[in-house]
Amino acid sequence: MDQRISLISIAVSDVAASRAFYCDGLGWSEFMYVEGDVCMIRTGEHLLLSLWDQTHFEAELGQPIRRGDGVAPLTLSHNVATREEVDAALRTARDAGADPVGDAVQREWGGYTGYFADPDGYRWEVAFVPGEIAEVVLP
Structure with missing residues (x-):
């Protein structure tokens, strides 16, 4: 496979x-x-x-x-090339009605990420990830 x-x-x-x-x-x-x-x-x-x-x-x-309290045990990620693009994408999600939308933060592992929820509560991570992972996930 x-x-x-x-x-x-x-x-x-x-x-x-x-x-x-x-x-x-x-x-x-x-x-x-x-x-x-x-x-x-x-x-x-x-x-x-x-x-x-x-x-x-x-x-x-x-x-x-499955239904109940908490979030789905899954996140979807949208990776971008800069920290500024993270902030811009989160603003777009907020303008589109996403709720909640968290501000992006610098992560201890080196990335800069924030999250938003779609209308069904699925959490999307918007991330700037430096290094090797960026080479794989960015076009």
Whole structure:
């Protein structure tokens, strides 16, 4: 099996609201949109982010989604080339209606990162990461 990820699917409560947040608010472009079902966004050369209606998500997987307090045990990351780009991306997320949005901070491991939540509470990290990792994750 090749070492790669092709599609990341996240269950969302309202596909139209998620599409509005990502496409209208963040300025991303949809790859495919099926009203009430799914919005797919190309996020890399061979990678799609699928915002999938939670009832269809549960039906296909045959299991209910875990619900309760706390955040999902997952973060998605958007890496940028400078600290200024981190701050700008967090401002864009805030303007798009992200809540919460934390200010970026210098991390003990050398990076500069901040987080925001999409309409379903999925946490996105916006990060400037110097060195070897940046060479892998930045275009």
